[in-house]
Amino acid sequence: MDYQNLLITANGRIQYITINRESKLNALNKQTLQELHAALTEAFSNAEVGGIIITGAGAKAFVAGADIAEFTGVDVEGGRAIAQQAQTQVFDVIANGSKPVIAAVNGFALGGGLELAMACHIRIASDNAKMGLPEVTLGLIPGYGGTQRLTQLVGRGKALEMIMTADMVTAAQALQSGLVNHVVPQEELLSKAEELLNKILTRAxxxxxxxxxxxxxxxxxxxxxxxxxxxxxxxxxxxxxxxxxxxxxxxxxxxxxxxx
Known part of the structure; x- marks a missing residue:
């Protein structure tokens, strides 16, 4: 597939999937979600790939959320289709994948971006990262598995607080609550993700x-x-x-x- 919004690179048995919409803070539009489905499906079926690191282009954002412009004029059935398609074709594909997937969270991970990170098996954040689910400020709730995965990771009370206040948390706060596994300086983010994944890939x-x-x-x-x-x-x-x-x-x- 000819990817327009993703960069696919490899380092040994590690495949990088980099969301490459830096000018849009790597927001997840419909095309990007379709490309993620294709890239993930290929990576999980490729015997040369042992594991996957997902990150965002640039230093500002992992993924700053869904592309809200695409929600304009959408009715109830349209909203249901958006959430169902994204969950089944991308987020659940990651979570249920047969190979380890690490999110390298560089900068903002908001809304669908945090949901993408939470679908991954392990999350590593740069020390300047900020995370949150701000959907209620738009009259929405998280629709890509956020209410479920956040609750599993941080507990019901903290999940409800984050979702209902729409407040962002810092990388340090995310580490304390169990939302991320590790926090490192931004310049060490990818090397830490590779170090951890390479260790995992020595296992059966x-x-x-x-x-x-x-x-x-x-x-x-x-x-x-x-x-x-x-x-x-x-x-x-x-x-x-x-x-x-x-x-x-x-x-x-x-x-x-x-x-x-």
């Missing part, structure tokens, strides 16, 4: 995928997460990576996982 790929599925089950209605964990644990015993991992442990050597 099928086990990583199983861990994502089991952890996600904890927040899935109607699903017994313990049952999913047992099933995924059991499935690991049928992989060559398990045999290699145990052999390497017994032989006191580094395991060489192949994802099979």
């Amino acid at each position: 790929p099928l086990a990583l995928s199983a861990a994502i599925k089991a952890v996600n089950a904890a927040a899935t209605d109607g699903v017994n997460g313990y049952t999913i964990e047992i099933e995924e644990f059991a499935n690991c015993f049928g992989t060559q990576d398990f045999t290699e991992g145990v052999s390497a442990f017994m032989e006191k050597r580094k395991a060489e996982f192949k994802g099979i």
Whole structure:
């Protein structure tokens, strides 16, 4: 696909997806969401890609939100379609992806931008980052999974406070509340994300995928997460990576996982 709003680059087994609308503070318009769906689908199916880092172009913003101009004149059914399509084709694709995805949050992550970061498995923020869900100032609520994922990450009370006040939080506050995993100086953001992802990529790929599925089950209605964990644990015993991992442990050597 010929991407107009994304930059796709690779560093070893890490694929970068950079939202490249710097003049618009990397806002998520319809085309960008379509391109994200295509890029994510390709990355998850590409055997050469071990994990993904999502970030925004420039130093000001990760993603400053949805492109509000596209909401003008939209009715109830149109609003439902916007949220449904974005959630199923982008945000849920990330959250349920079979490979680890890290959000490198550089600058503002507001509205849909914070929702994008929260869909990722791990979040690292630059020390100048600011995050929030300001939708109620527009007469809206978060529609890309924000009410659900923020509650899971920071708890019901803090989520309601952030959503209802529409206040932004600093990177330090986000770290304290569990909204992000790490905070680093902006110039160290991508190197920290790569360091963490490269460490993760030394682990067994099928086990990583199983861990994502089991952890996600904890927040899935109607699903017994313990049952999913047992099933995924059991499935690991049928992989060559398990045999290699145990052999390497017994032989006191580094395991060489192949994802099979």
